[in-house]
Amino acid sequence: MFRLFWADDGGLPANDRGLAYGDGLFETIRMVEQKGVLLSRHLERMVRDAGRLGIEVSRRDLANVCVQAAQRFAGRFRGEGWILKLTLTRGSGGRGYRPAPGMEPNLLVSASPLPPMPDIAGEAVDFSKVPLSVNPVLAGIKSLNRIEQVLAAAELGPSLFEVIMADHGGNLVEGTRTNLLLRQSDGWVTPPASSLAVAGVLRQWVLERLRQQGERVSERPVAVDDVLGPDCHGLFLLNSVLGFVPVRTIAGHDLPVDGGLATIFNPLETLE
Template sequence: MAVFRLFWAEEGGLPADDRGLAYGDGLFETIRMVGQKGVLLSRHLDRMARDAKRLGINVSRRELATVCTRAGQRFSEQFTDDGWILKLTLTRGGGGRGYRPDPGMVPNLLVSASPLPPTPDASGVVVDFSRVPLTVNPLLAGIKSLNRLEQVMAAAELGQSIFEVIMSDSDGNLVEGTRTNLLLRKHNGWVTPPAASLAVAGVLRQWLLERLRQRGEAVAEKPITVEDVLGPECQGLFLLNSVLGIVPVRTIAGHDLPVDGGLATIFNPLETLE
């Protein structure tokens, strides 16, 4: 069974030779916790184990689940009943110089806890279009890797009145926010960008698509254009994030959008605790 070196953030950070620090050689998960249970926890663990394998980082889902249990016991009493955030940062490990990893490297896992962010306005939020283009390497599509410089640059556009900015690909299609996936409601059903076009394929996104299809609603995974959002067929635009939940957009780039609170009845974080 694979092993890793475990680091608790409050006891110190990763070693100076860590490849995650040097090259972004790793990935992370951010999990909303309530007490010792996590929202959509199994999906977070599945994604980290699956995407670690895609990167060639040897770690087992069972080991990750054990760490989450230990983290819940360690941190839960430090926070209110509203919950807290558990972050797992997994890197290929430390040692060596240069891009080529040494054979047989032991991964590093950094575990940290923080308070929940403020709850978004249920009546809808204000967003804008980002000036930073998003380029997704097909080999890395969907992986929540440590390579997030495009999102960092786009997030610099956020202000006190702007909740999120929406990033576009080279063709001008709307792909995702700096920390959110997109779901558009049209007259004939729901539309979300295909997973292959995403920098991060969110666990809430996949969970919600499954639920909508189970309810018999039409869901299409295809590109979303600016015209789709600003045109007359738009019945609502939603931002998806497993920590923040399902967030309706009230205004985008100065244009008012219809706000529909129906999705709030589908996703209740407390009903997805594991």
């Protein structure tokens, strides 16, 4: 079990290890009234990745909290929906990095309005100057350690929707808040999960859906030339809150925009 905290009641205690060391992880879920987009996948990822960090939590307990949160918050928002955020930390107390045995996790629950939706005609992005380092032990986990994304997001201006981060070898990895999916003449390409700071639930969902439809999908490193070269038939940013975002320009270079991918994902069809 965990100690439950509501952000509108004051939040986590000052000695929480998530605040002190980033010792935890989080999920951001798009809600429509009292149901969540890809909710099961979000909860399964939190349970799985918490286990990788040595934090025990049950899916049933998380699901019960989501029900409570929906009843508490849904009436405050109108229109397209709202955002439910679950922040799970190892717990409170202790000085130093070494956690005490038998710590009880803390779960912070908060809600916020749905952000503006992207332009279906495509968005402008750029390459980030901040390299992305991914520890293999932490690959894919949506942990609280997001300082590289914070620094990269500071590069965003009013004309940019996102910046794309590369690893130290120059391969494109992901945006500050999005995963990448590239369309080429012989199929789809996405960076492998082992290279990602965050392996998004929408990314996994769409890869499964494309393969079910008989599409060829390759998980391999993506070079800048793959995006700027003649075999690029479209670049998409994936985010379970924002959906599929076609890229119209990257670093001033025009890209082909294909809106067909968006037709396979309707958030309302994945509500649970």
